[in-house]
Amino acid sequence: MRTYLFLLFCATLYGSNFVFGSLLLQEFPAMHLSAYRLAVSSVFLIGYLILSKRMVRLTSRDILYLIPLAIIGMLLHQVSFFTGLQTIDATTASLIVSLSPIFTALLGRFFLKESFTLRMMVGS
Numbered sequence: 001m002r003t004y005l006f007l008l009f010c011a012t013l014y015g016s017n018f019v020f021g022s023l024l025l026q027e028f029p030a031m032h033l034s035a036y037r038l039a040v041s042s043v044f045l046i047g048y049l050i051l052s053k054r055m056v057r058l059t060s061r062d063i064l065y066l067i068p069l070a071i072i073g074m075l076l077h078q079v080s081f082f083t084g085l086q087t088i089d090a091t092t093a094s095l096i097v098s099l100s101p102i103f104t105a106l107l108g109r110f111f112l113k114e115s116f117t118l119r120m121m122v123g124s
Helices: 002-024 030-051 060-087 090-112 118-123
Strands: none
Touching (some): 002 090
């Protein structure tokens, strides 16, 4: 039962992300909101790694790979998300974001010739 409560809590947080994002955009610019959000989550995650003793030492090569990945995968995503919320409502934004795994699978099939299995279709 505890696991299902955690799953419900996570789904609630994820779903409220769009509504709270729309509300917060009335007070903060999209770039500032993205920076605040990433800073708070980074502090939380680094604190968790330190407390759980799972912190690993990164090499300069790791950092060289992580910087562009962080800019594209995190910063650009957050800025695009909040900029989009300025122009469309939260419901439409949630539908667009929810469809991204399906489009990723279709683009992988088209460009990379990856298989699109029956299990993936049913799950989508």
